[in-house]
Amino acid sequence: MKSLLEYAGLEPGRLHFSWISSAEGEKFANFATSVVESVTALGPIKRFAKDEVSVGDRGVEL
Amino acid sequence: MNARTTKLREIAKKLLDKQKVDVVIGFKKGTIPLKNTPFFATNSEEADLLLWDGNCIGNLAAYLPKMAGKRAAIVAQGCVSRNVVGLIQEKQVDSNNIYIIGMPCTGMLDPRKIIAAVPGEITEAVEDQLYVTARGKGFEITLNRSDVLNRNCDRCTVRNPVLFDEIASEPKPELKDPVRYEKIRAIEALPPEGRAESIDELLSPCIRCYACRDACPLCYCPECFVDKSSPQWCGKSQDDRDVLSYHLIRAFHTAGRCTECGACEEVCPMGIKIRLISGKVEKDIREIFDGYEAWKDLKTPPPLTVFQRDDPQPFVKE
Numbered sequence: 001m002k003s004l005l006e007y008a009g010l011e012p013g014r015l016h017f018s019w020i021s022s023a024e025g026e027k028f029a030n031f032a033t034s035v036v037e038s039v040t041a042l043g044p045i046k047r048f049a050k051d052e053v054s055v056g057d058r059g060v061e062l
Numbered sequence: 063m064n065a066r067t068t069k070l071r072e073i074a075k076k077l078l079d080k081q082k083v084d085v086v087i088g089f090k091k092g093t094i095p096l097k098n099t100p101f102f103a104t105n106s107e108e109a110d111l112l113l114w115d116g117n118c119i120g121n122l123a124a125y126l127p128k129m130a131g132k133r134a135a136i137v138a139q140g141c142v143s144r145n146v147v148g149l150i151q152e153k154q155v156d157s158n159n160i161y162i163i164g165m166p167c168t169g170m171l172d173p174r175k176i177i178a179a180v181p182g183e184i185t186e187a188v189e190d191q192l193y194v195t196a197r198g199k200g201f202e203i204t205l206n207r208s209d210v211l212n213r214n215c216d217r218c219t220v221r222n223p224v225l226f227d228e229i230a231s232e233p234k235p236e237l238k239d240p241v242r243y244e245k246i247r248a249i250e251a252l253p254p255e256g257r258a259e260s261i262d263e264l265l266s267p268c269i270r271c272y273a274c275r276d277a278c279p280l281c282y283c284p285e286c287f288v289d290k291s292s293p294q295w296c297g298k299s300q301d302d303r304d305v306l307s308y309h310l311i312r313a314f315h316t317a318g319r320c321t322e323c324g325a326c327e328e329v330c331p332m333g334i335k336i337r338l339i340s341g342k343v344e345k346d347i348r349e350i351f352d353g354y355e356a357w358k359d360l361k362t363p364p365p366l367t368v369f370q371r372d373d374p375q376p377f378v379k380e
Contacts, residue, residue, distance in 0.1 A: 001314060001377075002377040003342075003346050003377065004310060004313060004314060004339075004342060004343055004346070005310070006254070006257070007246075007249065007250060007257060007261070007339075007342050008257065008258065008261045008306060008310055008339075009254055009255070009257045009258025009259075009261055009262075010254065011254045012254070016379060017375075017377050017378045017379065018378055018379045018380070019378060031379070034379075047254075047258055048303055048306070048307075049303075050297075050301070050303055
Protein backbone atom coordinates (compact mmCIF):
# COMPACT_ATOMS: atom_id res chain seq x y z
CA MET A 1 0.00 0.00 0.00
CA LYS A 2 2.91 2.32 0.80
CA SER A 3 4.36 1.55 -2.57
CA LEU A 4 1.03 2.21 -4.34
CA LEU A 5 0.40 5.51 -2.54
CA GLU A 6 3.90 6.72 -3.27
CA TYR A 7 3.44 5.66 -6.89
CA ALA A 8 0.35 7.88 -6.94
CA GLY A 9 2.37 10.82 -5.69
CA LEU A 10 2.55 10.61 -1.88
CA GLU A 11 5.92 11.84 -0.63
CA PRO A 12 8.19 9.13 0.79
CA GLY A 13 8.47 9.85 4.51
CA ARG A 14 4.79 10.61 5.06
CA LEU A 15 3.59 7.06 5.61
CA HIS A 16 5.32 4.82 8.17
CA PHE A 17 4.83 1.24 9.29
CA SER A 18 6.34 -0.64 12.19
CA TRP A 19 5.62 -3.64 14.40
CA ILE A 20 5.55 -2.54 18.01
CA SER A 21 4.44 -4.70 20.91
CA SER A 22 2.43 -3.21 23.76
CA ALA A 23 5.45 -4.00 25.95
CA GLU A 24 7.81 -1.87 23.81
CA GLY A 25 7.07 1.58 25.21
CA GLU A 26 10.43 3.10 24.39
CA LYS A 27 10.35 1.78 20.82
CA PHE A 28 6.89 3.28 20.39
CA ALA A 29 7.99 6.66 21.75
CA ASN A 30 11.06 6.75 19.51
CA PHE A 31 9.07 5.69 16.48
CA ALA A 32 6.37 8.30 17.11
CA THR A 33 9.04 10.99 17.45
CA SER A 34 10.69 9.99 14.19
CA VAL A 35 7.30 10.01 12.40
CA VAL A 36 6.52 13.49 13.70
CA GLU A 37 9.95 14.79 12.67
CA SER A 38 9.71 13.25 9.23
CA VAL A 39 6.18 14.56 8.57
CA THR A 40 6.85 18.01 10.03
CA ALA A 41 9.80 18.34 7.67
CA LEU A 42 7.49 17.68 4.73
CA GLY A 43 4.91 20.27 5.80
CA PRO A 44 1.14 20.09 5.33
CA ILE A 45 -0.13 17.50 2.87
CA LYS A 46 -1.26 18.74 -0.53
CA ARG A 47 -1.87 15.44 -2.28
CA PHE A 48 -5.06 13.49 -1.27
CA ALA A 49 -6.29 16.13 1.19
CA LYS A 50 -9.44 18.07 0.39
CA ASP A 51 -9.44 21.75 1.15
CA GLU A 52 -12.86 22.80 2.43
CA VAL A 53 -12.42 26.38 1.24
CA SER A 54 -12.07 25.19 -2.33
CA VAL A 55 -15.59 23.74 -2.12
CA GLY A 56 -16.88 27.24 -1.38
CA ASP A 57 -14.81 28.65 -4.22
CA ARG A 58 -16.63 26.39 -6.62
CA GLY A 59 -19.94 27.99 -5.73
CA VAL A 60 -21.19 25.48 -3.19
CA GLU A 61 -22.63 27.02 -0.05
CA LEU A 62 -20.93 25.81 3.07
CA MET B 63 -15.32 -19.96 -39.81
CA ASN B 64 -12.14 -20.88 -37.98
CA ALA B 65 -11.31 -24.31 -36.61
CA ARG B 66 -11.61 -23.23 -32.98
CA THR B 67 -15.15 -21.92 -33.53
CA THR B 68 -16.16 -25.20 -35.21
CA LYS B 69 -14.76 -27.20 -32.33
CA LEU B 70 -16.32 -24.86 -29.75
CA ARG B 71 -19.81 -25.26 -31.26
CA GLU B 72 -19.36 -29.01 -31.40
CA ILE B 73 -18.41 -29.15 -27.70
CA ALA B 74 -21.20 -26.74 -26.69
CA LYS B 75 -23.85 -28.72 -28.58
CA LYS B 76 -22.71 -31.98 -27.05
CA LEU B 77 -22.86 -30.50 -23.52
CA LEU B 78 -26.30 -28.94 -24.04
CA ASP B 79 -27.81 -31.93 -25.84
CA LYS B 80 -26.66 -34.34 -23.15
CA GLN B 81 -27.91 -31.86 -20.54
CA LYS B 82 -24.54 -31.82 -18.84
CA VAL B 83 -24.84 -28.06 -18.43
CA ASP B 84 -27.72 -25.56 -18.41
CA VAL B 85 -25.84 -22.79 -20.18
CA VAL B 86 -22.68 -22.27 -22.20
CA ILE B 87 -21.10 -18.87 -21.59
CA GLY B 88 -19.24 -17.62 -24.65
CA PHE B 89 -19.32 -14.93 -27.30
CA LYS B 90 -21.40 -14.27 -30.40
CA LYS B 91 -20.90 -11.78 -33.16
CA GLY B 92 -21.57 -8.22 -32.06
CA THR B 93 -23.57 -5.55 -33.83
CA ILE B 94 -20.48 -3.56 -34.80
CA PRO B 95 -17.19 -4.79 -36.26
CA LEU B 96 -14.33 -5.65 -33.87
CA LYS B 97 -16.61 -6.20 -30.90
CA ASN B 98 -18.14 -9.54 -30.03
CA THR B 99 -20.76 -9.68 -27.37
CA PRO B 100 -21.00 -12.11 -24.43
CA PHE B 101 -23.59 -14.77 -25.12
CA PHE B 102 -25.37 -17.40 -23.05
CA ALA B 103 -26.32 -20.41 -25.14
CA THR B 104 -29.00 -22.61 -23.59
CA ASN B 105 -29.80 -25.00 -26.44
CA SER B 106 -28.02 -26.47 -29.43
CA GLU B 107 -29.54 -23.95 -31.91
CA GLU B 108 -28.14 -21.11 -29.85
CA ALA B 109 -24.82 -22.95 -29.63
CA ASP B 110 -24.49 -22.38 -33.38
CA LEU B 111 -24.08 -18.66 -32.69
CA LEU B 112 -21.05 -19.13 -30.46
CA LEU B 113 -17.73 -18.10 -31.94
CA TRP B 114 -14.11 -17.46 -31.10
CA ASP B 115 -11.80 -14.92 -32.70
CA GLY B 116 -9.68 -11.91 -31.75
CA ASN B 117 -12.64 -9.75 -30.73
CA CYS B 118 -13.76 -11.68 -27.67
CA ILE B 119 -13.00 -8.87 -25.24
CA GLY B 120 -14.03 -8.80 -21.59
CA ASN B 121 -13.67 -11.58 -19.06
CA LEU B 122 -16.40 -14.22 -19.04
CA ALA B 123 -15.43 -15.42 -15.56
CA ALA B 124 -17.16 -12.28 -14.24
CA TYR B 125 -20.53 -13.90 -15.05
CA LEU B 126 -19.90 -17.11 -13.11
CA PRO B 127 -20.77 -15.88 -9.60
CA LYS B 128 -24.13 -14.72 -11.01
CA MET B 129 -24.95 -18.24 -12.27
CA ALA B 130 -25.92 -19.49 -8.80
CA GLY B 131 -27.41 -22.97 -8.92
CA LYS B 132 -26.97 -23.38 -12.67
CA ARG B 133 -24.49 -25.73 -14.25
CA ALA B 134 -22.48 -23.55 -16.56
CA ALA B 135 -19.85 -24.24 -19.19
CA ILE B 136 -17.47 -21.37 -19.79
CA VAL B 137 -15.15 -20.72 -22.70
CA ALA B 138 -11.82 -19.87 -21.08
CA GLN B 139 -8.48 -18.81 -22.44
CA GLY B 140 -5.43 -18.49 -20.15
CA CYS B 141 -6.50 -15.42 -18.18
CA VAL B 142 -10.15 -16.42 -17.84
CA SER B 143 -9.21 -19.93 -16.68
CA ARG B 144 -7.01 -18.34 -14.00
CA ASN B 145 -9.93 -16.20 -12.87
CA VAL B 146 -12.12 -19.33 -12.70
CA VAL B 147 -9.45 -20.92 -10.48
CA GLY B 148 -9.59 -17.76 -8.36
CA LEU B 149 -13.37 -17.88 -8.02
CA ILE B 150 -13.13 -21.54 -6.98
CA GLN B 151 -10.36 -20.76 -4.47
CA GLU B 152 -12.32 -17.84 -3.06
CA LYS B 153 -15.41 -20.09 -2.85
CA GLN B 154 -17.53 -17.87 -5.05
CA VAL B 155 -18.46 -20.75 -7.34
CA ASP B 156 -18.88 -24.50 -6.92
CA SER B 157 -16.36 -26.28 -9.14
CA ASN B 158 -18.84 -29.19 -9.55
CA ASN B 159 -21.19 -26.85 -11.40
CA ILE B 160 -18.59 -25.58 -13.83
CA TYR B 161 -17.35 -27.09 -17.04
CA ILE B 162 -14.37 -25.28 -18.52
CA ILE B 163 -14.00 -25.33 -22.30
CA GLY B 164 -10.31 -24.49 -22.66
CA MET B 165 -9.44 -22.12 -25.48
CA PRO B 166 -5.75 -21.58 -26.31
CA CYS B 167 -5.53 -17.88 -27.15
CA THR B 168 -3.45 -15.80 -29.51
CA GLY B 169 -4.41 -12.49 -27.92
CA MET B 170 -7.30 -10.11 -28.42
CA LEU B 171 -7.30 -7.15 -30.78
CA ASP B 172 -7.49 -3.61 -29.49
CA PRO B 173 -10.28 -1.91 -31.51
CA ARG B 174 -8.89 1.51 -30.60
CA LYS B 175 -5.55 0.74 -32.24
CA ILE B 176 -7.27 -0.49 -35.41
CA ILE B 177 -9.65 2.48 -35.57
CA ALA B 178 -6.67 4.84 -35.15
CA ALA B 179 -4.89 3.19 -38.07
CA VAL B 180 -7.64 3.66 -40.69
CA PRO B 181 -9.05 6.82 -42.32
CA GLY B 182 -12.79 6.20 -41.87
CA GLU B 183 -15.47 4.10 -40.26
CA ILE B 184 -14.78 0.37 -40.34
CA THR B 185 -17.69 -1.63 -41.74
CA GLU B 186 -16.00 -5.00 -41.86
CA ALA B 187 -12.94 -6.55 -40.29
CA VAL B 188 -11.49 -9.98 -40.95
CA GLU B 189 -8.50 -11.64 -39.36
CA ASP B 190 -6.30 -14.64 -39.87
CA GLN B 191 -3.39 -15.91 -37.82
CA LEU B 192 -1.06 -13.06 -38.76
CA TYR B 193 -3.06 -10.17 -40.21
CA VAL B 194 -6.19 -8.12 -39.68
CA THR B 195 -7.89 -6.48 -42.63
CA ALA B 196 -10.21 -3.55 -41.96
CA ARG B 197 -12.57 -2.38 -44.72
CA GLY B 198 -14.71 0.71 -44.95
CA LYS B 199 -15.92 3.24 -47.49
CA GLY B 200 -13.01 3.77 -49.88
CA PHE B 201 -10.33 1.93 -47.94
CA GLU B 202 -9.00 -1.51 -47.18
CA ILE B 203 -6.06 -1.70 -44.81
CA THR B 204 -4.19 -4.77 -43.66
CA LEU B 205 -2.37 -4.59 -40.34
CA ASN B 206 -0.05 -7.02 -38.58
CA ARG B 207 -2.01 -8.78 -35.89
CA SER B 208 0.90 -8.39 -33.47
CA ASP B 209 0.81 -4.59 -33.87
CA VAL B 210 -2.83 -4.21 -32.85
CA LEU B 211 -3.03 -6.59 -29.89
CA ASN B 212 -4.24 -5.44 -26.51
CA ARG B 213 -1.50 -4.06 -24.31
CA ASN B 214 -1.83 -7.01 -21.93
CA CYS B 215 -2.19 -9.69 -24.64
CA ASP B 216 1.01 -8.73 -26.44
CA ARG B 217 3.04 -9.71 -23.35
CA CYS B 218 0.85 -12.54 -22.08
CA THR B 219 2.70 -15.63 -20.87
CA VAL B 220 -0.40 -17.71 -20.07
CA ARG B 221 -2.21 -18.09 -23.35
CA ASN B 222 -3.23 -21.66 -22.67
CA PRO B 223 -5.83 -22.41 -20.01
CA VAL B 224 -4.40 -23.58 -16.67
CA LEU B 225 -7.50 -25.64 -15.86
CA PHE B 226 -10.00 -27.15 -18.27
CA ASP B 227 -12.34 -30.09 -18.76
CA GLU B 228 -11.99 -30.13 -22.51
CA ILE B 229 -9.82 -28.12 -24.87
CA ALA B 230 -10.86 -26.68 -28.23
CA SER B 231 -7.48 -26.73 -30.00
CA GLU B 232 -3.82 -27.63 -29.67
CA PRO B 233 -1.95 -25.47 -27.11
CA LYS B 234 -0.40 -22.29 -28.49
CA PRO B 235 3.28 -21.47 -27.93
CA GLU B 236 3.88 -19.30 -24.85
CA LEU B 237 6.03 -16.16 -24.76
CA LYS B 238 9.20 -16.34 -22.68
CA ASP B 239 10.16 -13.34 -20.51
CA PRO B 240 8.46 -10.54 -22.42
CA VAL B 241 9.25 -6.91 -21.61
CA ARG B 242 6.76 -5.77 -18.98
CA TYR B 243 5.89 -2.64 -17.05
CA GLU B 244 7.84 -0.12 -19.20
CA LYS B 245 5.33 2.66 -18.55
CA ILE B 246 4.96 1.81 -14.87
CA ARG B 247 8.76 1.92 -14.45
CA ALA B 248 8.84 5.28 -16.21
CA ILE B 249 6.30 6.72 -13.74
CA GLU B 250 8.15 5.17 -10.78
CA ALA B 251 11.34 6.91 -11.85
CA LEU B 252 9.71 10.37 -11.59
CA PRO B 253 9.88 12.54 -8.43
CA PRO B 254 6.71 12.53 -6.24
CA GLU B 255 5.22 15.62 -7.97
CA GLY B 256 5.83 14.05 -11.38
CA ARG B 257 4.16 10.84 -10.31
CA ALA B 258 1.18 12.77 -8.95
CA GLU B 259 0.90 14.66 -12.22
CA SER B 260 1.11 11.48 -14.34
CA ILE B 261 -1.55 9.67 -12.33
CA ASP B 262 -3.87 12.71 -12.27
CA GLU B 263 -3.51 13.08 -16.03
CA LEU B 264 -4.18 9.36 -16.50
CA LEU B 265 -7.38 9.51 -14.44
CA SER B 266 -8.65 12.93 -15.53
CA PRO B 267 -11.08 11.52 -18.16
CA CYS B 268 -12.71 9.16 -15.62
CA ILE B 269 -16.49 9.60 -15.42
CA ARG B 270 -16.85 7.05 -12.61
CA CYS B 271 -19.20 4.79 -14.53
CA TYR B 272 -17.60 1.82 -12.74
CA ALA B 273 -17.51 -0.23 -15.96
CA CYS B 274 -14.01 -1.35 -14.94
CA ARG B 275 -15.37 -2.76 -11.70
CA ASP B 276 -18.43 -4.34 -13.32
CA ALA B 277 -16.30 -6.11 -15.94
CA CYS B 278 -13.78 -7.38 -13.39
CA PRO B 279 -14.11 -11.02 -12.28
CA LEU B 280 -12.45 -10.07 -8.98
CA CYS B 281 -15.18 -7.53 -8.18
CA TYR B 282 -17.98 -9.81 -7.09
CA CYS B 283 -18.80 -8.08 -3.77
CA PRO B 284 -22.59 -7.74 -3.45
CA GLU B 285 -22.04 -4.20 -2.22
CA CYS B 286 -18.95 -2.37 -3.43
CA PHE B 287 -17.14 0.07 -1.14
CA VAL B 288 -17.89 2.92 -3.55
CA ASP B 289 -21.64 2.25 -3.44
CA LYS B 290 -21.84 2.15 0.30
CA SER B 291 -23.21 5.30 1.89
CA SER B 292 -23.18 4.37 5.57
CA PRO B 293 -20.33 4.57 6.26
CA GLN B 294 -19.21 6.30 3.10
CA TRP B 295 -15.73 4.97 2.45
CA CYS B 296 -15.05 6.96 -0.66
CA GLY B 297 -16.23 10.34 -1.95
CA LYS B 298 -18.66 9.98 -4.82
CA SER B 299 -17.89 13.22 -6.64
CA GLN B 300 -15.85 13.92 -9.75
CA ASP B 301 -13.26 15.66 -7.57
CA ASP B 302 -9.86 14.38 -8.68
CA ARG B 303 -9.09 13.17 -5.16
CA ASP B 304 -12.29 11.13 -5.02
CA VAL B 305 -11.56 9.64 -8.44
CA LEU B 306 -8.03 8.84 -7.31
CA SER B 307 -9.28 7.21 -4.08
CA TYR B 308 -11.65 4.98 -6.02
CA HIS B 309 -8.94 3.77 -8.39
CA LEU B 310 -6.30 3.28 -5.70
CA ILE B 311 -8.63 1.35 -3.40
CA ARG B 312 -9.87 -0.86 -6.23
CA ALA B 313 -6.30 -1.51 -7.34
CA PHE B 314 -5.38 -2.50 -3.81
CA HIS B 315 -8.32 -4.93 -3.68
CA THR B 316 -6.87 -6.68 -6.73
CA ALA B 317 -3.48 -7.19 -5.05
CA GLY B 318 -2.23 -10.72 -5.65
CA ARG B 319 -5.47 -11.58 -7.44
CA CYS B 320 -5.24 -9.74 -10.75
CA THR B 321 -4.57 -11.98 -13.76
CA GLU B 322 -3.95 -9.01 -16.09
CA CYS B 323 -6.86 -10.05 -18.30
CA GLY B 324 -7.30 -6.41 -19.30
CA ALA B 325 -11.11 -6.43 -19.09
CA CYS B 326 -11.08 -3.15 -17.12
CA GLU B 327 -9.29 -1.31 -19.93
CA GLU B 328 -11.26 -2.97 -22.70
CA VAL B 329 -14.58 -1.79 -21.30
CA CYS B 330 -13.49 1.71 -20.28
CA PRO B 331 -15.55 4.13 -22.39
CA MET B 332 -12.91 6.83 -21.90
CA GLY B 333 -9.97 4.62 -22.88
CA ILE B 334 -8.17 5.04 -19.56
CA LYS B 335 -5.17 2.76 -19.12
CA ILE B 336 -6.36 1.52 -15.73
CA ARG B 337 -3.70 -1.16 -15.64
CA LEU B 338 -1.05 1.50 -15.11
CA ILE B 339 -2.45 1.53 -11.56
CA SER B 340 -3.57 -2.06 -10.95
CA GLY B 341 -0.47 -3.23 -12.85
CA LYS B 342 1.72 -1.42 -10.34
CA VAL B 343 0.23 -3.59 -7.58
CA GLU B 344 0.60 -6.68 -9.73
CA LYS B 345 4.24 -5.77 -10.37
CA ASP B 346 4.94 -5.21 -6.66
CA ILE B 347 3.41 -8.58 -5.72
CA ARG B 348 5.42 -10.31 -8.44
CA GLU B 349 8.63 -8.67 -7.21
CA ILE B 350 8.05 -9.02 -3.46
CA PHE B 351 6.72 -12.57 -3.58
CA ASP B 352 9.27 -14.23 -5.81
CA GLY B 353 7.60 -14.01 -9.19
CA TYR B 354 4.11 -14.93 -7.96
CA GLU B 355 1.41 -14.82 -10.61
CA ALA B 356 -2.19 -15.10 -9.51
CA TRP B 357 -4.05 -18.38 -9.67
CA LYS B 358 -1.95 -20.62 -11.85
CA ASP B 359 -3.28 -23.68 -9.97
CA LEU B 360 -5.97 -24.66 -7.47
CA LYS B 361 -3.56 -25.22 -4.57
CA THR B 362 -1.40 -22.09 -4.24
CA PRO B 363 -3.22 -19.36 -2.29
CA PRO B 364 -2.50 -15.69 -3.11
CA PRO B 365 0.37 -14.42 -0.92
CA LEU B 366 -1.72 -11.77 0.85
CA THR B 367 -4.20 -14.38 2.13
CA VAL B 368 -1.61 -16.37 4.08
CA PHE B 369 0.93 -15.57 6.77
CA GLN B 370 4.50 -16.81 6.76
CA ARG B 371 7.04 -15.93 9.42
CA ASP B 372 9.50 -14.89 6.72
CA ASP B 373 7.08 -12.77 4.66
CA PRO B 374 9.02 -9.94 3.04
CA GLN B 375 8.11 -6.57 4.56
CA PRO B 376 10.37 -3.94 3.00
CA PHE B 377 8.01 -1.13 4.11
CA VAL B 378 8.24 -1.92 7.84
CA LYS B 379 10.67 0.09 9.96
CA GLU B 380 12.45 -1.59 12.82
